Every structure is written in structure tokens, then in C-alpha cells.
Amino acid sequence: MHIMKKSSGNSKHSSSKDKKKTPSKEVATPQTWEEYMEEGVLLEEKGERYATGDKARRYYEKAGDMYNKACKLNPEDSDCLYNFGRVLYILVDFTHSPCQKLSLLNASIDRFRSALTYDSDNADTLFNLAQALTTHAEVIQDHDEEDEDEEHDHEHKHGDNDPYQGGSPEERAALELQEAISLFESCYSIQQRDLYDAVHDAKVQEDQEDQEEKPKDLVDQEKQELSNSAGVLIDTLISASQALTSLAFLVETVERSQGYYKEAAKKLEIALGVANDKMLWPSVAEEGSSSSKGKDKGKPVVAEVLGDGEDDVAPAIRPVSTFREAESKSDTVSQKEKICDIHLQYSNLLTSRTDRHFQDTGKVSESLYEKSLQHLDVVLDHQPRHVEALCDKGDLLGSWAQGLATFEKGVTPGMKGLENWDSASGSGIQLGTSDVIAEEPSAMPDGSMKGNRPARIWQLFASATRAFLTALEVEPQNTSILEKLGDIHWSRSLLSSSVAIKNRDMLLNNASVYYRYAWESCRDGSVENVDDEQRLEILLSWAQVLRAIPGKEEDIQRVLRQWKRCGGTKDMLMELLGGDAGDILQEDFVEFALKQVRKL
Template sequence: MKKHGAGKEKKKPAKEAPTPQTWEEYMEEGVLLEEKGERYATGDKARRFYEKAGDMYNKACKLNPEDSDCLYNFGRVLYILVDFTHSPCQKLSLLNASIERFRSALNYDSDNADTLFNLAQALTTHAEVIQDHDEEDEDEEHDHDHSHGDHDHAHGSPEERAATELQEAIALFESCYSIQQRELYSAVREAQPKEEDESAEMRQQELSASAGVLIDTLISASQALTSLAFLVDTVERSHDYYQQASEKLNIALGVANDKALWPTNAEESSSGKGKQAAAELLMESEEDILPATKPVSTFREAQSQDETVSQKEKTCDIHLQYSNLLSSQTDRNYQDTGKISEELYEKSLQHLDIVLSFYPRHVEALCDKGDLLGAWAQGLAAFEPQVSMADIERWESRSTIAAEPTASSGASTKSGSGRPARIWQLFAQATRAFLSALEVEPQNTSILEKLGDIHWSRSLLSSSVALKNRPMLLNNASVYYRFAWESCRDGAENVDEDQRMDILLSWAQVLRALPGKDEEVIRVLKQWKRVGGTKDMLQDMLEGGAGDILQLDFVEFALKLVFN
């Protein structure tokens, strides 16, 4: 009888790579592991490769603690790993360690533009995280290896400490810009008209690359200035920082439009293409709401293999930051004056429409547009009467909804003109922007959640068109929250536990507003409790405000239902 497997040649075990022993071998292995992490980009495999690369650099640094390249590589990998965790404590620990390595690298190579830039980026990210997390508790849990010097223990509120770090980051970006500017000027001089040769194209690519990194530094400096402008106390200082942030982008746009820095066949900037779309913002008719369907990607785009720095892509990056700056200004202006600045909203939208004129399926620009339009609509709706949960609970059937304006509504519910129509149209535009983004990324949990949020917000409007479409709006909100939860449950990346719980609470709130969904409400709230929801969380919401989406009466309802 033939034995199982007989006739098959035995496979020899794979030969294990030799373990690194020298500084050079540790560095080489670290670089190889980094490259593997870059190929996977996201997910556990990428994270593991980056962690292994960090371990290699750590061992190399122990053998040669004064090598600036090793310290820089180690710091950069630690900074990359920040994107692979959702825990504020772990983020701060990685950021502190990364910042310490970058500072050490500068001790041995003080004019290294890459190190200056990355240290500034790490400080900017650190400033963002500490505003949502009290680092004093973190310091007690970790040893000195995770701190980054006296900056880490500055007195004051999280906002004050963040402002201090942002100011340092801005100074670092300035130093980096000065070095990169000199390098660009030098590259321009070397690329002056010469006889055509085989290296002409290579020199042009190097010139474009130098222009690209200069633009990146200016954009990052503008981002830090924008964050600082929103944090500072006085209106005057805020305005000054916003102005500085805008000036950085003006310089960047000048670099992007300098024909001498880019290949002659590069696409021209079309700063006027997006204006028509922005002008048509409020021209939408009041169509009925279509039912939500299972998101499926209908868009495919070939991946370019060309690594040449693109003038068009850099131009879009600049306009995305222009929009972010103006959006921040709208929030700060409302905080200072209590008024909606529609002019700032319109200008911000124009920059996004420029990006979309280049790339109609640019997910970041589409989501930014949806957020901006939604915020604009929410701001205007704050001055209009809205439907309360008590009103929704009184509805007995869909047939009575259109005939029953809210009891609290003292304003006209006509939707054909005035502010109610404007609010409805802005929300409709925001919905379309998110739906376009969903066509490109149908499993994007955040987009699905945004669509749930926006349909819920529209269902609370008191205009006649909102009353007419309320059943479909509520049903769509429920469907999108369900899709978002299924995406979480299926292992979507970059979704933390807080977002999962927010989705479940928002879903339960919508189900409560729909007739005959009592059992589903209980089921979803129990699921929320299973994934980590606590009584203290709900009580904190009641004390501090539930937020833009969750209403306080629903939070009270959930507290009694789940923990009674």
C-alpha cells in the first residue's frame, strides 16, 4: 500500500536570515523592515514591521548613541506607530519617545531639515493629543524614557501647554524652511539653461522634488499656525496667527505656480474652475429623499506608478489647507461673536471645489466639503426652531407627520424661500458630498457615520420639506448607522472604541424615533454596554452636554433603560 504522501519530495526548511550583530547590520535590517511596513501601509502586518524596525534602530542606537541618522530613523518609526493606536496614553508615550530621539539627533546634526521638520510635526501632533488628555496621569505611569524634557512638564492647562508646543513647532518649521529655501535656490542655479543632455530630465525632477518638500513645510507651518490661532485668548492674536497661516499658503502657491520649478507639461493651476460649483450651491431643488442602499464602490482609478512630484497634487494640498484655515476661522469667529460668517464658508468651499475640479473623486476634499456644508447648515439651524424628541414620540403614523408641525415651531415652515430653504439645501449638498465619497470608499466607517448624523440632523428641521421627508430621513439615518456598525464589527481599521460606542448610541437614538422599534433600541443599547458603555459615561454626557447629535432627553432615556 502506498503511504500517504509517498513520492513527494520533502521540502527543506527555509534558511533563516542571520541575526544582525553590528551597527551597520542593525541599520540595514531596520531600513528593510520599514520598507515592508510601507508596502502594507496599514493594518497589523504594517504595524508589526514598523515595530520590528524600531527594535532594530533601538539596538543600533545602543551601539552608537551619537549617530544622528540612527536617532532620526528611530524617532520617525516611533512617530509612524502613533497612527496605529487609538489610546491617548499610548499615543503620548510614542510621541514623547519620538520627540526625544529627534531632539537627540539635532544635538549631533543641528541643520538637518528632515529632523527639524519631523520634530515640528511630532510636537504639533503632541499638542493636538494633550488637549484631549491630561498628561499628568500619563507621566506617573511611564518612566523618564517616555518624556521629552522640560516642555513636557510645563504648568498650565492642556490648551496652554499645547500653545507652547505649537509655538516651538512653528519656529522649527521656520528653520526648516530657511534651509530648504537655500537648497531650492541652489538647485535652480544648477538647473540654469544648459545644452540638452541626458541628465536634464533628472535635474528637473530633482528641482520639482525640492519645490515639493518646500511646499510641504509651508503647509505644515500653516496648519500649526491655524491650530494656534484657534487656541489663543485674544481676538487680535488669533487674527494675527490666521494671517500668518494664510501668508505661508500664499508663498506655497507661488512656488506651485512657478513654471521654472516644474516640468513643462505639468498641468496648469485652475483656481477658477471650482467657483462655478460653489456659486451653484443654493440652486438645488427640493427633491424627495432617496432610500439608503448598501454602499458599493462604483469608481475605479488606476494607480500611477510615477514617483515624480506632481505640481497638480501639491496645488491641491495647498487648497485643502486654505479650506481648513478658513473653516477654523468660521468656528473661531462664531466663538468670538456668536454670528455665522457665511463669507468665510463660501471662500472655504471655493478652495475645496478647486481640488474637486482636478480630482472629482478626492475623498478628503469630498468629506471636508460635507463637513463644511453640514457645519454651515447646523450653524444656521441653531437659530431656527427644531423638532424635539418629545415631538417625535407623539407621532402615531407616517400619515400624520406632514400634517403636524412641531408644537414649538413659532416660525413659518415654508421651505421655498428664506433661511429654512437655505438650511435644507446646504444639508442636501453635504449629503451628496458624503455619498460621492462613499462611492470611492464604501466601507469607510466615518463616512457612513457622517451620513447617519446628517440624515438625523435633517429629520429635526421644522420646515415643510423636512416634515414631508422625515420618515425617509429617519429610516436612512438608521440604515447608515447600521452599515457603520457592521463596518466596525467586520474589523474596520482606524476605528477606536469611542467611535464604536458613539455609532451605537446614535443608532439607538434614531431607532427610538421610529415607530415599532422598541426591541431594536434595547438590543442596540445592550450592545453598547457590551462594548464598554458605562453609567458614568451617560452621566458625564448629562453634566457636560451630549453634543451635536445626541440629545439630552435620549441620554436620560438610555440611562434609565440600561442601568435601572
């Protein structure tokens, strides 16, 4: 979650405007408005030092309590309302409960709205209100109907000022996104004016004074202030693009959807222009500012992706980091990092368009997959160990492969008959052999892969696996990456091509190993950003893989017992059978698990 604070405006770990008032030591017993504000700032800074975990959460909660008391003493102070709203927004990251998230977001939005009442042109408040509305729109679409009913009850009791009560979650989300986009536009106008003023002042000073007579530290400071302002403007454009992308996927008509996608792309084009303006980044080497690298030039991305898929699958090993993080990170706004952020959003936009295109037409658009992949490769050219880009690449390639391996009706075959699978006869699962509808049967320039869909699917999955493994080298205890590796090895084991059949035993074993590592990394519940739902999902996926491996009956029972001890119920399995079990869990396995759980 991105938080903009008052001093620098580009990071939730930077200081707010009121942190300039920080005293040399803590106030023992706050009594006045100023003392409550100072204590809130001190507590918030302690939360920032811990970043994540229970200690950070407790400090943020205490800071929120101080700001709340300060607001009661002076309810019309915009800085106090802003700080309180921002801390409430930060606390959203510390809960997995949709109802708690929505409650915090409602309170945060209310404080930001109040702050704008007294300071309507504050760019930071405009930005954060827009972010909170965007996050609220995401959450109300994701949580269960039961949680939605509870939230409606909460809103009627505590949120009567919410203008978006009533209507379906999608309708409410669309309205919130539209308001967020308008707020981002207002924020951008203010930041653009400030940036133009700063550039004008810099040019005037350059004309009037001899730069060599200025102290170097002062010159560097002025340059960095200009880069900081440019970075803030880029953040706003990226966030506006994200909101437009979400709205484009949400609206019903194709025409409106395409219009919003175009607007989202325009924001990123403007952002790239700012990122490549030498006047705004005077201290950066010229070769570091190219945004077209990998986008329009060089070897076609798909040729690289499909050209070297391995035939044999290497066994899974315990992940150990081979990458040393920098001991300290600079707060300096980096042009290279901003360019990476822009291309990440370009990729997200194109991935969303790919999903929307399939939803509207039932066809796989390989050209959109290619373009999205090219933007990720720009990021990885700049930062080869960029974990988010690597995971996005793995997800994209996996989705691409899955799209090609899906039957025309878009339904993945079940696992019926798996226990009778015979590698010699090749009977059983027949995933990936149908003539799938696709806009472009072959993305290879020379046509060498044309008509060989199983080979392309295998190589896309292999490239996706490599991307996740590279990300795992950087973050070897990342539960989500380990789970992704389990998922992708399982998906590859279902393919019916000769190379998949040859490697099926290794693929199943690897899937089991990665699910086990994922479970070991989060089983005590201490891992951040891993909720009970994900832990239960890992255990079910692991049990499903074990069922496909002969002689694992006792292990299956052990994993399912653990799943039940962690809160898994028969009702949950019934819900999976009644709805969509997802891309990984197969209906046949869910039926099997339900029978087994009833015996436990």
C-alpha cells in the same frame, strides 16, 4: 500623519537616507551597529509594503527595536537617532490610546532632539520634530483629564527633559505649537536655499550646454529632482500653516488670533507661488497650473450649492464602489496634487476662522463659509473623486446648515415630545425656524433666497449629503463616511420646514440604514482608525434614530444590548448627561437610554 524621510523628504512611505545601505538579503543575527541599522531598514521597508494593519505595526516595532539597539552601540549617530524617532512617530498611527500616543510622541521627540544635537541643520529632522510637536499638541488637548493625569505621571517618570511639563493642556499645546512654527521656519530657510541653488545650477547648465545633446533620461531626471525639491518646500509651508492655524484658534485674544491666521495664509500664498512657478514644474502643461480656477472666477459657489436642492430624498442603498482605483501610483511629485494640498489647507484655515469667529462673536460668518467652499471646489475641479475634499465639503456644508438652524443661544432643542410628534399638525420639533443671528442673511447674489432661511438650510444639507455620497462611491466601506451620512440624515429629519416634514420618514429610515452599515463595517474591530469610542457612538446614534421610528422597540433594545456588550456603561451615559452630548445625541435620548440600560 505626514512623515518626512531623508531621501525625498515628502512621504512617510519613501526611503530614509540609510536605506541606501540595504543589503541583498537579511542579516541573520545582527551584531554590529551597521547590521542593526541594515536590519532596521529592511524591517521598516516591510512595514511600508503592508502600510496598515497588525503586520505593518509588528514590522515597525521590530524596526524600532533594531534602531534602539544600534543607538545603544553608537548614541551619537544622528541618522540612527532620526530613523528611530521617525519609526516611533509612525507607530502613533497604530494606536487609539491617548496615553500610548503621548508616550510614543514623547520618545520620538526626544530622539529627534538628540539627532539635532549632532546635526543641527538637517531639514528632515527639523521638519519631523516640528510635526511630532504639532501632533503632541493636538493629542494633549483631546484626551480625557483622567488620561492626562496618567500621562503627567508617565512624564515625571520617563520624560523629565520635557520643557512643557505643567500648566493647562491649552497652555502646553500653545508652547509646543510655537516651537513647531519656529522649527518649520528653520526647515524652510534651508530648503529654500537648496532650491535656489538647484534652480541656479539648472540655469547655468542650460546656458552652457545644448540641451538636445543630453540624454532624455538625464534631462527628465534633473527636471524631476527640481519638482521634488519644490514639493518638499510646499509641504513645509503647508505644515507651518497648519500649526499657525491651530495656534490661532487656541490663543485667547482676538488680535493675536487674527495675526496668526494672517501668517498662516501668507505661508499658503508663498506655497502657491512655488506651485505655479513654471521653472520648477517644466514638464506640466500650462493649463494644469492655474490656482485661481474656481476661486475668483466663474459662477458663484453658493448659487450652485443652493440652486438645485432636491425636494424628495432618495432611499439609502447598500454602498458599492463605482470608482476603480489606479493599479499603481507613481512616486513622482505632481504639481496638481500640491495645488490640491494647498487649497485643502486654505479651506481648513478658513473653516477654523469660521469657528473662531462664532466663538468670539456668536455670529455665523457666511462669507468665510463661502470662501472655504471655493477652495474645496478648486480641489474637486482638479480631482473630482478626492475623498478628503468631498468629506471636508460635506462637513463644511453641514456645519453651515446647522449654524443657520441653531437658535440664538446656540443650543439645539432636545427631543422632548418626540413620541407625540404629529406630521399633520407640524407640532413637536421646531429646529431651524428661529431668526438666527448671521452676518449675511442671504448669500445669493440676486437675493432670491433672502428671507427663506428654511429652504437655504434644506439645500445646504442636501448638498452636504451629495458630497458624502460621492465620497462613499470611492470608499464604500469607510465607516466614518457611513456614520456621517447617518448623522446628516438624522439632522435633516429634525428640521421643521415643509419639505423636511414631507421627507421625514425617509430621512429617519436612511439614517437608520447608514448607521447599520457603519456598524456592520466596524463591529468586529478589524477596521483601521475606528476605535471603541466611535463604535459605541455609532450604536447610540443608531438607537436614537430607531426610537424616532414607530414600532422599533425591539430593535432599540437589541442595539443597546450590543452597546453594553461592547463596553458601554451607565457611567458613560451619566457623563454625557453631565456634559455636552454633542450635536447628534440629544439629552432626552440619553436619559431614555440610561433608563433602558439599567434594565438590561
